[in-house]
Amino acid sequence: MKRWVVLVHGGAGEINNLTPERERNCRQWLRKAVEEAASVLSVGGRSLDAVVAAVRILEDSGAFNAGRGSVRNRDGLVEMDAAVMDGASRCAGAVAAVSSLRNPVLAARLVAERSPHVLLVADGAEAFAFAHGADHVSPEYFCTPPFSNAEDTIGAVALDIYGNLAAATSTGGMARKLPGRVGDSPLIGAGTYADNRSCAVSTTGIGEYFIRTVAAYSVHARLLWAQLSLEQAARNVLEEVSSLGGSGGLIAVDAEGNSVALCTSPAMYRAIGTSDGHILTAIFRDEPWRAD
Template sequence: MAALLTLFLSACASVVEPPAPRWSIVVHGGAGVIERTNLTPELEAQYRAAMQRALTTGGGVLERGGSSLDAVEAVIREMEDDPLFNAGRGAVFTAEGKNELDASIMDGRTRAAGSVAGLTRTRHPISAARAVMERSRHVMLIGEGAEAFARSQDLEQVEPSYFFTERRWRQLEENLRRNNLPIPQRPAGAPPAPRAELTYPDDHQFGTVGVVAFDAAGNIAAGTSTGGTTGKRWGRVGDAPIIGAGTYAQNGVCGVSATGTGEFFIRVGVARAICARMEFNGESAQAAADNVIAEVGATTNASGAAGDGGVIVLDGRGGHAWAMNTSGMYRAFLQDGGEPEVYIFADEEE
C-alpha cells in the first residue's frame, strides 16, 4: 500500500510540475520613482515599445538556437544605443559632466564573468565586459585600462559626446543645484542648448538595463549595463559591474540582474544572495527575490536612507520572477511559445 501511495504522489507531482520552456528571457530597464502621473502617455508608449523590441531581439537569438550569452549581449547592446535608458547613449552624467559607464556579464555554465567600470569612449560596455570574460585572464577592468583593453579588442570607440542627451544634462543641472554644487561647462561636441525651455517628466530611476536568458541547451547568462547615478562623484561605482551584487548566473539554479541604489545592493550582495536562497534554502525565484529586496529595503545608510530598487530572475528551468520596492520598474518577459509580457508600474499586475 505504501509503495502504491508513493507512486500515486509521484505521478501527481509530475502532472503539477509545468514543462520547462525551450528558452526564456527576462529584461529590465531600470527601477525607481516611475508613476503614471509623471510619465506622459507618449513616453510610456516609447518605453513599452523599447521593452518589446528587447524581447523580440533576445527571443529571436534564442529561437534561432543562439546562446544565452549571445542573447544577453545583443539585447543590452540595443538598449545601450537607446537614449531612453540610463546605459550607453542616454547615460546620466557625473558631477564633472562626464558619462562613466559600467557593465558586467556572467556565464552560468562555467561561472566565468567579466566586467568593466568607468568607460567613457567604448560604445558598448557590455561587449567590453564579455571580452574581458572571454579574452583576458581577469574578471574586472576599470578606467583607462579597461578602455585600452577594449581598443585592443577592436571594440567600437566613440567621442564622449556620443553619449550626450539633453534630458540627462538637464537632470544633472537640477541635481547639482539641489546639492549646491557648481554646474560644469557643457561637454565638448554636445549640440547647442535648445533655445526653448524643455521639460522632462520626473522619472527618477536607478540606472541600469539588464537581461537574464535561458537557452535551448539549458544554459543561463545574465548581464547588466549602467551609467550609474546622476551627479556621482570621485569615480563612484555601483553594483552593476560587481559580480554577485548586480549580476550573477549559475546553471541549474538561477540568473539575476539588479537595478537600484548600488551601495545597498553591494552591501547585501543581492544577486548572489538570491541564488544562494534558491540553491540552499529551496526557495522559489519569486520568494528569494522578494526576501532579498525586503532586506535591501530594511538596510539604511549613515543618513538613515533605505535601499531601493528591483531585480529580475530566472530559475534553473527558465521560469521568471521579479521584485521591487519602488513605484515602478521597466520589465518584460518572453518564453518559447508564450506571449510577451511588458510592465512598467509596480501595481500593474495586481
Template sequence: MRLGLITALSALLWTSIAAAQPAVEGRWTLVIHGGAGVIERDRLTEAQDSEIRTALTEALETGSAILRNGGSSMDAIEATVRVMEDNPNFNAGRGAVFTYDGDIEHDASIMDGTTRSAGAVTGSTQTRHPVTLARRVMTNSPHVFLSGSGADQFSAEQGLEQVGNDWFETDRRREQLEAMRAAETAGLSDYRADFKYGTVGAVAVDLNGNMAAATSTGGMTGKRWGRIGDSPVIGAGTYADNRGCAVSATGTGEYFIRVGVAHEICTQIRVRFEQRLAEARASVPMDGDGIPEYYVHASEFGLAESDIQEIADAVLAEMAGLGGSGGVIVATPWGTGTYSFTTPGMYRGMAGSEIEASIAIYGDE
C-alpha cells in the same frame, strides 16, 4: 539483494550528478529590465510611455529571436542589452547620466552560468557597447574586472567600436545634472529626481539549459570620486549559476553591494532546490529489502514559481530594511522568470517558450 543494493547506489550516484544540472532542456526564457525607481503614471507623458514600451519590446524580441532559434543565453543577453544601450530612454550607453564633472562613464558586467566565468568594466568612456566590452574581458583577458583608462585601452586593442564621449550625451541627462547642481547650490543636499532608474539588464536560460546575466549602466547622476555602484560588481548587480538562477539588479547600488543581492538570491534558490529534492527523495517508499521503489532525479524536479518569488522578495526586503531600493529580474533553470522591486515601478519585460511575451512599466501592471 547485493545486486539491488549496487543498482540503488548507482542510481543515487547518477541522481547526485544530475542535481548539479537541474535545468529543464527544451525551454527558453528571457527577462529584461530598464531600471527601477519612482516610475509613476503622472511622471511619464503618453509619448514617453509609448517610447519606452517600444524600446523594451525591441530589446525583448532581439533576445527572444536568438533563443527561439537555438542560440546561446550569452549571445541573447548581450544582443538584448546592446539594443538598450543604444536607446536614449535608458541610463546606459547613449543616454547615460553625467558625472558631477560633466563626463559620462559606463559600468557593465556579464556572467556565464555554465562555467561561472564573468567579465566587468567600470568607468569606460569610449566604448559604444559596454556590455560587449565586459564580455571581451571575460573571454579575451585573464581578468574579471577592468576600470577606467585600462578598460578603454583594452577595448581599443580588442577592436571594439569607439565613439567620442559626447556621442552618449542627451539633453535630458544634461538637464538632470544642472538641476542637481542648482539644488545643491540652494542647499537642498537631499534633492532627488529620476536619477537612479534607467540601468538595463537581461537574464536568460537557453534551450540547452544554460543561464546568463548582464547589466549595464551610466551609474548615478552627479556621481563623484570614481563612485562605483552594484552594476559591474559580480554577485551584487549580476550573477548567473546553472545550479540556481540568473539575476540582474537595478537601484541604489551601495545597498545591493552590501547585501550581495544577486548572489544571495541565487544561493538561496540553489539551497532550497537541494532541500526540496532531498525531501522528495526521503519520501520515496522502500521495498522489502529497503530499496527505494523509484528514484527522484534532479532533472525531473524543480522549484515552483512561488518559491522563486518568495526568495527574491525576501532578499530585496532585507536590502530595503537597510535603506536601499530597487529591483531584480530572475530567470531559473526550470524556465521560469520573475521580477521583484521595492519601487513604484520598473521598466521590464519577459518572454519564453512557455511564457507569453509581456512588457510593463508601473507597479500595478
C-alpha cells in the same frame, strides 16, 4: 524542443513626468530588446548571446540610463559600468568607469572571453576593449543633458533550450555621482550573477545597498542552499535591501524556467519573452504583464 525564456529591465525607481509618449517609447524599446534576444534563443542560440544582444539594444536606444542614455557625474561626464556572466561556466567579465565605449556590455564580454581577469576599470578597460575591436565614441554621442536625474539601469537574464543561464547588466550609474564611483551593476554577485545550478539575476536600484547585501548572489544562495522558490528568494533579498534603507528591483530566471520581475520602488521598466511566442511588458510596480 525545450522552452526558453528571457527577461529584460530598464531600471527601477521613481516615475517622474512619464508622458504617454515616453511610456510608449520605453515599452517599444523593451519589446525590441526581447525580440532581439528571442531571435537568438528561438534558433537554438546561447543564453549569453541573447542577454548581450538585448542589453546592446537598450544601450543604443538612448531611452535608459546606460550606453547612449547614460547620466553625467558631478563633473558633467559620463562614466559607465557593465557586466556579463555565463551560468554554464561561471565565466564573468565587467568594466567600470568607462567613458568612451559605445557598448560597455560588449567590453564586459571581451574581458570575460579575451582576458584572464573579471573586472577592468577606467582607462585600462577602454584600452583593452579598443585593442579588441570595441567601438569608440566621442562625448557628443551621449544624448542625456548634463543634469539629468535618471537613476535607471538596464539588464537581461535568459535560459536557453540547453538549460544554460546567463545575465548581463549595464548602467550609467547614479546622476551627479562622485567621479570614480562604481555601483553594483559590474560587481559579480551584487548586481549580476548566473549559475546553472540555480538562477540568473540582474538587479537595479540604489547600488550601494545591493553591494552591501550581495543581492544577486544572495538570490542564488537562497535557491541553492535554503531551497526557497525563486520568488521567495527574490522577495527576501529585496526585503533585506529595504531594511537597510535601499530600494530597487531585480529580474531573475531559474534553471526550471521560472521567472520573476520584482521591485520595491514605484516602478521598474521590464519585459519578458518566452518560447510560446508571447512578449509582454510592464512598468508600474503592481502592473500585470501586458501585450502591447
